[in-house]
Amino acid sequence: MITPENTAQAPEPGKRDFLKLFLGGGIVAWLIAVCYPILAYLKPPVQSEVEVHSVKAGKLSAFEKDSGTIVRFGNKPVILIRTANGNLRAFSATCTHLACTVQYRKDFGVIWCACHNGKYDLNGRNISGPPPRPLDEYRVVVQGEEVFISQKS
Amino acid sequence: MKTLLRKMYKWIDSRVELDDLVKFMGKKYVPINRHSIWYYFGGVSLFLFIIQVITGILLLMYYKGSEDLAFESIQFIMSKVQFGWLIRSIHSWAANLFILAIFVHMFSVFFTKAYRSPREITWLTGMVMLLLAFGFGFSGYLLPWNELAFFATRVGTDIVGILPVIGEPILVFLRAGEDVTGGTLSRFFGIHVAVLPGIFTVLLTIHLLLVQRQGMSEPIDAHHDTERKTMPFFPNFLLRDLLFWLIVLNILAILAVFFPWELGKKADAFASAPAGIKPEWYFLFMYQTLRYLPAHILFVDGELLGVLLFGAAGVLWALVPFWDKKSSRGEQNRFVNYLGLFAVIFIIVLTIIGWLI
Numbered sequence: 001m002i003t004p005e006n007t008a009q010a011p012e013p014g015k016r017d018f019l020k021l022f023l024g025g026g027i028v029a030w031l032i033a034v035c036y037p038i039l040a041y042l043k044p045p046v047q048s049e050v051e052v053h054s055v056k057a058g059k060l061s062a063f064e065k066d067s068g069t070i071v072r073f074g075n076k077p078v079i080l081i082r083t084a085n086g087n088l089r090a091f092s093a094t095c096t097h098l099a100c101t102v103q104y105r106k107d108f109g110v111i112w113c114a115c116h117n118g119k120y121d122l123n124g125r126n127i128s129g130p131p132p133r134p135l136d137e138y139r140v141v142v143q144g145e146e147v148f149i150s151q152k153s
Numbered sequence: 154m155k156t157l158l159r160k161m162y163k164w165i166d167s168r169v170e171l172d173d174l175v176k177f178m179g180k181k182y183v184p185i186n187r188h189s190i191w192y193y194f195g196g197v198s199l200f201l202f203i204i205q206v207i208t209g210i211l212l213l214m215y216y217k218g219s220e221d222l223a224f225e226s227i228q229f230i231m232s233k234v235q236f237g238w239l240i241r242s243i244h245s246w247a248a249n250l251f252i253l254a255i256f257v258h259m260f261s262v263f264f265t266k267a268y269r270s271p272r273e274i275t276w277l278t279g280m281v282m283l284l285l286a287f288g289f290g291f292s293g294y295l296l297p298w299n300e301l302a303f304f305a306t307r308v309g310t311d312i313v314g315i316l317p318v319i320g321e322p323i324l325v326f327l328r329a330g331e332d333v334t335g336g337t338l339s340r341f342f343g344i345h346v347a348v349l350p351g352i353f354t355v356l357l358t359i360h361l362l363l364v365q366r367q368g369m370s371e372p373i374d375a376h377h378d379t380e381r382k383t384m385p386f387f388p389n390f391l392l393r394d395l396l397f398w399l400i401v402l403n404i405l406a407i408l409a410v411f412f413p414w415e416l417g418k419k420a421d422a423f424a425s426a427p428a429g430i431k432p433e434w435y436f437l438f439m440y441q442t443l444r445y446l447p448a449h450i451l452f453v454d455g456e457l458l459g460v461l462l463f464g465a466a467g468v469l470w471a472l473v474p475f476w477d478k479k480s481s482r483g484e485q486n487r488f489v490n491y492l493g494l495f496a497v498i499f500i501i502v503l504t505i506i507g508w509l510i
Contacts, residue, residue, distance in 0.1 A: 044329040044336060070423050075332065077423050093425070098311040098456075100304050103425030114426040115308055116444055130456070132448050 049075065054150035060142055063088070068104025068111070071149060077101050078138055078149055079111065083122055090138035090149045091124040097131040111135065181386035184371045191261035192369055192390075193397045198258050200398045201251040202357070204405070205289075208244040209346065216296070218342035220335025223298035224419040231416060238413055245414035247405055248290060252435045254401075255283055263473070263493050267370035270481035273474040275367070278360045280471040285353050290433060292345040298338060300427055303420035306341070307333045309432070312443075315457050332422075373483055434508070438500045439463055441507035470496075 052074035063069060066084040070077050070093055077093035081104055091111065093101050100115035110127070111120040118129035125134045141148045165171055183192065215234055217226040230237035259279065262268055268276035291309060295302045310333065314324035329336030371381075384390055418427075432440050442463075446455035469476075479486040 042326060044325065047330075070425060072423050075422075079425075095426075098308040100308060100426040100430075101422075101424065114428045114430050115304060130444070130448055132454075 052151075054148055057090075057140075057147040057149050059145050060147055061145070063147065066106055066109075070101065070103075073138070073149060079104065079135075080140070080147070080149065081111070081122060084109070088140040088142065088147060089122060089124075090140045091120070091135035092138070093135075095131060096126065096133040096135060097129070102135070178387050179385075181365075181368070182383035183369050183386050183390040185382040185384055186372055188261075188265050188372050191258075191265065193394060194254055194258040194261060195364070196394045197397055197401050198251060198254040199357075199361075200401060201247050201254055201405075202353075204247045204402075205244065205251060206350070208240050208247065209350075211240050212244055213346065218296070218339055220298065220338055223296060223338060224416070227297050227416055239409060242409035242413045243405060246408045246412075248293060249434070250401070250405060250408075252286055252290060255279075255286055256435075259283060260493065260497060262370075264490065265370065265372050266477070266480040266486070266489065268474045268480075269370075269373075269477065270474065272363070272367060272370055275360055275363045276474055277471065278356045278363075282353060282356050282360065284467075285349055285356070287435070289345065289349050289353075290435065292341040292349065294433060295338060295341045296345065297416055298420045299417040300420050300424065301417055301430060303333060303422070304426045304430055305432055306337065309436075310337075312456065312460060315454060315460065317457070334422075373480065373485060431507070434504060437507035438503035441503040441510075 055071065055073050055078075057063075057069075057071045057080055063080065063082045065082055065086055068079050068081045071080050071090070072078075078090050079093040079102060081089045081091070083089070095102050095113040095115065095118055097113065097116055097118050100113050102111050102113045102118075102120070104110075105112040108119070109122065111122070111124070112118070113129070113131070116130050118131040119127050120131065120135055121127050123134075124137050126132070137152055139150045139152050141150065162171065183189075212230065215226055215230045215237070217223060227241065230241055232238075234240075262276065262279070291306075295306045310324050310327050313327065314320045316323070325331065327337070327340065328334070329340045431437065439459075443456055443459045446459045448455050450458050473489065474481070477486055477489050480489065
């Protein structure tokens with residue numbers, strides 16, 4: 001209840017506005033001080049990874065003709081294909097659609113993704129299904145018996 | 154014994170006025186009409202949720218939420234722990250029955266228009282709980298850390314990632330990084346056993362209090378009857394409720410014992426996605442729809458358009474009490490029936506197609 005006596009005691013408008021601003025600003029600042037650390041905490045820290053430019057996939061004799069093998073390239077999977085006539089090709093094994101890992105289908109002679117039936121030819125080009133882009137290609141080098149996979153510059 | 158119980162009751166009553174509550178329960182009546190059967194599905198959903206809480210806590214006693222131990226700890230539960238196979242199988246089966254029960258509950262409320270004024274808040278809390286149930290399903294699916302779960306999570310979070318602007322930050326938040334790793338498992342574990350149950354319990358409390366406070370909704374045409382038939386909530390309706398729970402418990406036991414939930418192969422980030430991989434049945438209709446969309450529709454990414462359309466449809470569905478004014482006035486609204494029918498047929502047909510292909 002505001003009685004005449006009360007109004008007389010009430011702070012002047014300017015003072016009241018200042019107090020409102022001070023209090024409101026204080027609450028906002030407090031909220032930020034609480035929320036910021038929580039949000040920052042939830043953001044996963046960037047972990048420094050050893051950058052991989054090239055990996056040794058294994059011995060040539062280990063890769064049969066007309067087959068595909070998933071090879072670790074740093075923390076990414078790469079698919080190494082040995083075609084029916086013995087050529088070696090390597091592509092990123094991560095499907096460009098929704099990031100499942102692809103596999104080689106002997107029966108169709110294509111690279112296939114089981115998740116949504118996406119298909120790529122043996123040049124990594126998306127030929128059917130939902131994939132929007134071709135697979136990234138890697139360079140394959142054979143030195144003696146050893147097969148090396150490296151990033152295309 | 155009886156006098157002791159009476160004394161205890163008196164003791165509590167003198168402090169918190171229990172009598173009012175008991176009188177309220179005693180005077181509570183449930184309407185009887187040709188749609189009464191649907192009243193039980195809310196209770197069945199509640200029962201299955203309680204089972205999930207109990208079996209979930211039991212699984213927590215042995216489960217280890219890390220990349221190296223998750224799969225092995227469930228193997229341990231299923232092979233070494235006494236009745237471990239049963240507890241895990243019940244948890245998995247009850248999760249599926251829970252989703253089924255809330256689907257039936259939601260559609261029955263939709264078709265009888267029980268969402269209409271003054272029960273909008275009950276409907277809204279229910280819709281949010283439906284969304285949380287999907288969250289429970291999706292996060293819980295990853296916890297065994299098997300092959301199927303690994304790729305399901307990769308695809309599911311990748312779909313979130315295609316949303317413009319907010320997609321990428323949400324993806325990184327959910328995965329705890331760019332890829333699905335042990336970090337993702339930790340997050341999903343925390344979300345599944347702490348975040349979701351906490352929010353769900355608050356909503357469930359509001360939902361149930363509102364149902365008690367407002368009583369059961371009656372179909373619109375029931376108002377024309379001159380004489381309304383009812384039955385007392387206590388004990389008549391409650392006993393029928395319990396009978397339904399018993400039936401569900403039996404179904405659950407049969408499923409869990411004779412069709413034990415499989416564990417599959419441990420997830421391997423460097424293995425190809427296995428042939429025949431599919432999402433859980435309650436995501437199948439969305440999965441199948443997305444498969445039918447071309448990669449690009451008028452310069453827009455087909456998948457993005459699909460996700461946005463499903464989102465928009467979900468929001469419209471949740472807001473039905475606010476745009477269906479006719480039902481709130483007690484008039485028939487055929488459009489809502491046709492829309493509901495379309496949704497049911499759409500979901501069933503695409504689920505079956507997704508299942509068969």
